[in-house]
Amino acid sequence: MLFDSSVRKELARSFGATLVVLLTIVLTMLLIRMLGLAAKGSVAASDVTLLLGYTVIAQLPMLLNLSLFVSVVSALSRMYRESEMVVWFASGVRLRDFVRPVLRLSWPVFFGMLAVVALVRPWAQSQSAELKDRYERRSDLSRVAAGQFQTSRSGNRVFFIDRETQQSQLGRNVFILSRDKGEESVTTAQSGHIVYEQGKRLLVLDRGQRVVINDKTQEKLVSRFDEARIAAGDGTQTGLGERPPAARTTFDLLTDDTNVARGELVWRVGQVFTTLNLLLLGVCLAAGNPRRGGNWNLISALLAFVVYFNLLNLSQAWVASGKFRAAPTLVSVHGIIFTLALLWIWWRDGGSASWPRLRLAR
Secondary structure (H helix, E strand, C coil): CHHHHHHHHHHHHHHHHHHHHHHHHHHHHHHHHHHHHHHHCCCCHHHHHHHHHHHHHHHHHHHHHHHHHHHHHHHHHHHHHCCHHHHHHHCCCCHHHHHHHHHHHHHHHHHHHHHHHHHHHHHHHHHHHHHHHHHHCCCCHHHCCCCCCEECCCCCEEEEEEEECCCCCEEEEEEEEEEECCEEEEEEEEEEEEEEECCEEEEEEEEEEEEEEECCCCCEEEEEEEEEEEEEEECCCCCCCCCCHHHCCHHHHHCCCCHHHHHHHHHHHHHHHHHHHHHHHHHHHCCCCCCCCCCCHHHHHHHHHHHHHHHHHHHHHHHHHCCCCHHHHHHHHHHHHHHHHHHHHHHHCCCCCHHHHHHHHC
């Protein structure tokens, strides 16, 4: 049918362009954020690319929903603006008839988003949490890179190694600045290496000196040593602690009766209803007057998207805190919006105009 094919072609073109633009913007913002975290020492510099990919995967449900929503609003708004809708309405097409081609276009994206929410996003969140946890479990000396000042995990030590040999456990020209119990100490050594004793990781310094300064009295104590040992953290630690709800699989959440797990399920199931409701709202919000100079449809649509996603996050928080139950929250939030969208389409099709005629007939 000419109507379905033309509408779906217009929507597909708009969806592709919108998705590319949004992905470019999100990738740029996330890259700047990850580079900032790497510069602060919160994440490893070698893991920036992996964390960027995992974070983008975690944001895919929102990006797909927003792309579909914006594509529907922008494509139908253009048809209103260029009077194509007048031709379709004069041919007997109703506004509700646009719902079918919109759904026929969006069903592959819908099922793809469902797979991302149920399977891919939890995996990406777990991998991201594992990378961050692995970096946090590294000892103080493992964080040090040659030629760079690096702060310890506790924040009371600063390390610097002028030159590092091929083995990561050996270094030259070691500098350590530490603060502890009102004293500041500066330790320098010609070389250093790591040894393990009784599950502890020790930094052994060779041929150096240590200067201790009292913060209150400003007294200095200078000592020289041929060998000194400094605790550099425990041995290598493995294993993850309790994973966040977003990193858990859907099956694990279904078998968990806690409020936090129910809240995460409400968010994941809500993504499915959000996609359908946003498509219906997009058909309604695209209506406009071609004679009007300015078109605020897209701005109204973005505001509606922000409000709806805030409601989705609030519903997750309500269920996770135990204020409301999962099923009534899903029905109340998404059911009300679904009903309003259907009533809006019915009103746009002239449903309200039939009431006076019905009263006159009676």
